[in-house]
Amino acid sequence: MDDKITALDLAPAELSDATEAYFAKCREKLGLVPNVLRAYAFDEKKLRAFTDTYNDLMLGESGLSKLEREMIAVAVSSINHCYYCLTAHGAAVRQLSGDPALGEMMVMNFRAADLSDRQRAMLEFSVKLTEAPAKVVEEDRAALRKAGFTDRDIWDIASTAAFFNMSNRVAAAVDMRPNAEYHAMAR
Amino acid sequence: MDDKITALDLAPAELSDATEAYFAKCREKLGLVPNVLRAYAFDEKKLRAFTDTYNDLMLGESGLSKLEREMIAVAVSSINHCYYCLTAHGAAVRQLSGDPALGEMMVMNFRAADLSDRQRAMLEFSVKLTEAPAKVVEEDRAALRKAGFTDRDIWDIASTAAFFNMSNRVAAAVDMRPNAEYHAMAR
Amino acid sequence: MDDKITALDLAPAELSDATEAYFAKCREKLGLVPNVLRAYAFDEKKLRAFTDTYNDLMLGESGLSKLEREMIAVAVSSINHCYYCLTAHGAAVRQLSGDPALGEMMVMNFRAADLSDRQRAMLEFSVKLTEAPAKVVEEDRAALRKAGFTDRDIWDIASTAAFFNMSNRVAAAVDMRPNAEYHAMAR
């Protein structure tokens, strides 16, 4: 942990064994320890709550594919102009889709992409929930059902879009810096 | 669980023993099971990730008092016009402060309240992070430090404001209904 | 008039007999003299113009019920985050409807309420008129007529929504404080 990864001075002198083990697993699987985990590592309880939520949401069972969840992550982060999340999750969209241009479109403007009706409905809902949560009404849920989503899928779309509205704001508030490796991944 | 608490059809046929026990503890401590917990109870993993995050954030150790954290919750929810969170956390501000008018001000417009410089800085930061996260810069963090907050406090302000930006959106997306009991509490 | 009710130093040394009589009538009917009247009382002409407008609008003959007019008042004030009007007229919705939760929904987000098509159309028009008056077009009036409103009703909806756009701004500009009694009324 050489470089500063947030604007706050919070990092612990040393990591616990459990956290070290978790980070080792990240290195093995991802080739890096995402800086967001280092940022939370000053408090193990917060780190664990974050990773439990994140792993269930983004990697757990769902009617949404992993790529679809990453597309929501990036479309939401684009509205909020979150440098950390656009960098990390933009790379994920490029990797999971094998389509670098799709990742760029999610970062820049998802409306530029040639999407299925299902994916367009999913992203339009996520964007409305981001920009004007107070205006979401039954018609919006009905549009998702009409596009083929189950009630459980709607929960997952909502939770993913909502989670990145949280994560974008934590990153903005502390000026979180993404790992440099993301920029070149899957180009 | 008689009435519908969200617009989605997700509730499980029956709760696990662990969840029943947790809900019993809620009834004992709070006099009710917050509907948000019932809403998450369709999936134990999601429920636990939510309660772990929530309990650490709102009840754990922090340089912010519990009342201050609730004030952030309500000021953020006011911007997002979240019926669930304004009802539940507005009640919490009334209870923790013993000042019903303070709860109402947080719900309606925190700028109406006669706050200390510390609390005003804390809420102005939370509001900017909610309304324009992309525009948060070092000057904003500096203003919090000048108002007496440590870097760890800044993390907690940011995390709390960010968490309710998530929670407001989950509630809006699924039309979550607050427990009726909140309305009359601590008036 | 012990406490300051606005941030301006305008109150008269003493009230005229006519104003005293009017205030006595308020005390008899409402149990209090609304602070907005005290705020205007520095100038009898302004006070009378205000009460004439207000009484005709909110209490006079109309195709809208008194409750419906109060619902418009609160839904508009919610957008403008007006502490004075949300407090005073939120209480009125609770009283007139006998439904405390309805008052809270109007304060927090009228879309949370289970409204008739008529009332939803009425509030959606009021909200558009508040947020984007320049974009109101014939289709918006047609939607009100389709929901069963006459042209005279449309005038009354428009006038009520417009009036609170005025009143919210006077209250905000002078930091008008509502009577403390409102908070506990009809809970």
Add this chain to the structure above:
Amino acid sequence: MDDKITALDLAPAELSDATEAYFAKCREKLGLVPNVLRAYAFDEKKLRAFTDTYNDLMLGESGLSKLEREMIAVAVSSINHCYYCLTAHGAAVRQLSGDPALGEMMVMNFRAADLSDRQRAMLEFSVKLTEAPAKVVEEDRAALRKAGFTDRDIWDIASTAAFFNMSNRVAAAVDMRPNAEYHAMAR
């Protein structure tokens, strides 16, 4: 009253003697009966409440000159893009100032005008009150006091800006048409 002056069908079969007399006075003084008065004339009580409020506000005693009050009217109406008020009050600014370009600047963008610090402060306050009433705080009132305004002047600035936020919305809601004569006046 040949042409339609609003989109609503409300005009009375005939005007009362008192209203006819009032309109005759308008014709004598202004050379026309402002269409807003004809619009309100379907109900004498509403007409009188409107004219009492308007005449006190725009023509009564005040620390603000009549031109300054008209400048506020137009600057507010510019934000709200109100065709009726920009036409009628734009003409008033041209007439009262003898400076056609000043009227145009108020209609188009008051920041283009070369204003005194006093007038700039007055208009900036009016604009903030129009665009973001919830964000008006003591510092905003302090800025007016620093620019030389008394507390009574602040009330008048606030009342004028607030009144046109009402009037703009009534006009927008009913598609009120200004008298054609205004366009060529004082060019």
Add this chain to the structure above:
Amino acid sequence: MDDKITALDLAPAELSDATEAYFAKCREKLGLVPNVLRAYAFDEKKLRAFTDTYNDLMLGESGLSKLEREMIAVAVSSINHCYYCLTAHGAAVRQLSGDPALGEMMVMNFRAADLSDRQRAMLEFSVKLTEAPAKVVEEDRAALRKAGFTDRDIWDIASTAAFFNMSNRVAAAVDMRPNAEYHAMAR
């Protein structure tokens, strides 16, 4: 060039013969040299690029009439509150239409005008492109085609609306002042 026409100090000591000749032609045709040309005249290359673009766009062959192009110019400039463009192009709408009120409506709120479906579609597209370019989608182009526009017409609508989004911003950035003569033209 007596008066300052922008807030920047850029004007050349003297104009080239080619520019003098061009300005003479303007005086002959329009009765004045538009100040925007004087503003660009500090650099002949920039002046020529501007006039080439402008003349092709506003005076060249197109399925849009010259009046329609001016209507777009003014409706866009109204949203951006551009004093220069509203003054110069508002005059053009008055002149080309022979209808002073139409010019005023474009300046104040184009929705007040009684337009054909074609012209309303054209202006609604221009306004959306101005206010929310990221949200323009195929449905928006389809609406133009349905209103009778060809693909080439769509290009011209888009180019005109886009050009004034540029021109409004150059004028705002340098505080460009319109020629005084415009105010009285074609009233």
Add this chain to the structure above:
Amino acid sequence: MDDKITALDLAPAELSDATEAYFAKCREKLGLVPNVLRAYAFDEKKLRAFTDTYNDLMLGESGLSKLEREMIAVAVSSINHCYYCLTAHGAAVRQLSGDPALGEMMVMNFRAADLSDRQRAMLEFSVKLTEAPAKVVEEDRAALRKAGFTDRDIWDIASTAAFFNMSNRVAAAVDMRPNAEYHAMAR
């Protein structure tokens, strides 16, 4: 020209010799013909006006470096979420700076970058001019002068930011597609 580069059907049967020659030069210098040029090529006059403007602005003499002009282009396009311009000019920032992360920051949120005071002032001005042109006042120009910019530099900053507000909107209106080659350049 195999693939569709806009949503409009405008491409000419064949290009003129002059245009072919210009495109050959592009291929030689850039390795590709930017699709924006193909999009304009349906009309040689429009193409030439565009390239004259563009080349002077982005490649001509200026107190701003070419990289600085590209940074403005991308920061403006980020606000407008323009897929075409973010792709093409994001690549330019990466190339000119030799710093891929800088290009990404301009695309995502320029506030994430560690900029000099000069460059921050330049971009903040460009962003204000993009988001709220009507609110640009003398203080904004003064801030640029204080950061070391001359009046001529201010013109160039303004012109560049304004140009991309045009270009972003032409691209959005016609759904312009960037050349695929940009995505992988200078990563």
